[in-house]
Amino acid sequence: METDAKKWLESLSRMKPNFDRFSSVSLSGINVLSADHGRVVCSFCIPSYLTDAEGYWQPGAIVTLMDVVGVVAIMSIEDTMKVTVDLAISFFSQAKLHEEVEIEAHTVEQKGKLTMVVVHIRKKASQQLVAVGRQWMIFSSTRPFESKL
Template sequence: MAKLEGVNKDVAEAMEKWHDERIRLYDAFTVAGLCVEVIEPGRTLCSFTVPPRLTNANKRMYGGAVASLVDLVGSAVFFAGGSPTTGVSLDITISYLDAACANEEIEIEARVLGIGDKTGCVTVEVRRKGTGQVLAHGRHTKYLAAVSSKL
C-alpha cells in the first residue's frame, strides 16, 4: 500500500490494517480497539479507549461515533440473548448526557429488554470507565425475522 501523505498516524494505521486484513473501512475507523469484557445471557460489556480520530476540535467524542458504538454493541447483544441474528434496525434512540475526551477509556454495556418472534429491543449505556458516569443512554429496536428481498 502506498504511503499516506499528510494523514494522521492513527488514520494511516487504520487504513493499513483495513487494507492488509480486508476488514471493513467502517470498522477500521470507528470501532478498532473495542474490547469485549463480558458476554453473558442477555448482557454484553465492552471497553473502548477513545481515539483522537473520533473527536472534534475540542477533543470531545463525536456523537456519531457514540451512535456507532450503541448500534454495534446493541446489535451484538442479541446473540447473547439467544437470537440467531442481529436483525435490521427499526429504531435507535440516544440521549447524550456528556462527552468522552480523546484517549479516555469508556465502557459500553448492552442489555436485552426483550426478544419476540419478529422484533427485539435492547438498552445500551455508555459510561466513563473510571467513575461509571453515564455519558449516553441508548435504546435499540430491531426486526429479527428473516428478511427477503425481491430486488
Template sequence: MEKARDCLELNEEESETVSRLTIHPHRVVGVDSSFYEDFALRGIRVDRVEPGLVSCTFKVPPRLTDNNGNLANGAIANLVDEVGGAVVYVEGLPMKVSVDMSISFVSSAKLDDELEITSRVLGQRGGYSGTIVLMRNKATGEVIAEGRHSLFGRQHSKM
C-alpha cells in the same frame, strides 16, 4: 419534480467522469477487516457476554473525536448500534437491522478516556428486539450516553 430531476441530471462530461471512477470492494482480499471495522470498531474489547448482556471497554481514539477533542456524537451512535445489536445476535442467523434508536447524550468523553459500554435486552417479541445501551466513563462512573435501540430480524425456526 421536473426541477429536482434537472438539478440531479448529469451532463455528458460529468457522466463520463463518473463512469471512469474505480470503486474498490468493501473488503480487501487477504485482509480480515473492512475499512469500517478498522476505522469505527477497532479498539472495542469485549469483557463479558452472557444471555441478554454484553459488556465492552473502549478507549476513545483520535480518529473518532470532534474538533473539541470529544468523542463525536456519530461515534456514540455507532457504538450504541453495534453493541446494542451484538446483545441480540444469534449465530447462524443474519444480523438484525436497526429500526429505531433514541440516544440521550448526557456528558462528553475526551480523547483517551476509557469507556465501559453495557448493553441489555429489554425484551423480544417475534423478530423484534429492544435493547438499552449505557456508556460510562470507566474511571469516574459518569454516564456519557444512554441509548434505546430497536432491531428486527429473522425469527428462530420453530422446527
C-alpha cells in the same frame, strides 16, 4: 451462540480503521469483556480519529458503537442478526480523547420479531453516564458468523 457473538465483535475490534467503512473506524480497539445471555460488556479508549476539533468523542461514532454492541447483545442469545428499525439516544456528558469508557448492552423486551436493546455508556473512572441508547431491532437474513469481514 454467546461465544460466536463475542468472537464476531472481537474480530471487528482488531480491524484496522478503514475510513471507507465507518463501523470499523468506530469499533477498532474495543475490548470485549463479556458477551452472553443477552448482555454485552466492553471497554473502549477513545482514539484521536474519533474526536472533534476540541478533543471530544464524536456523536456519530458513539451511535455506531451503540448500534453494533446492541446487535451483539441479541446475537448472544439468538443465532440471528437483527437490524435497527428505531433508535433513540440521550446524551448526558462528553467523553474526551484517550478517556476510557465502559459500554453495557442488554436485551430488555421481545415483541414478535422485534427485540429491544438498551445500551449504557459510562466513563470508566467516574462512572458518569455519557449516553443511553434504546433500540428496537428486527430479523435480518444476514448470518454474521458466516460472513467474511
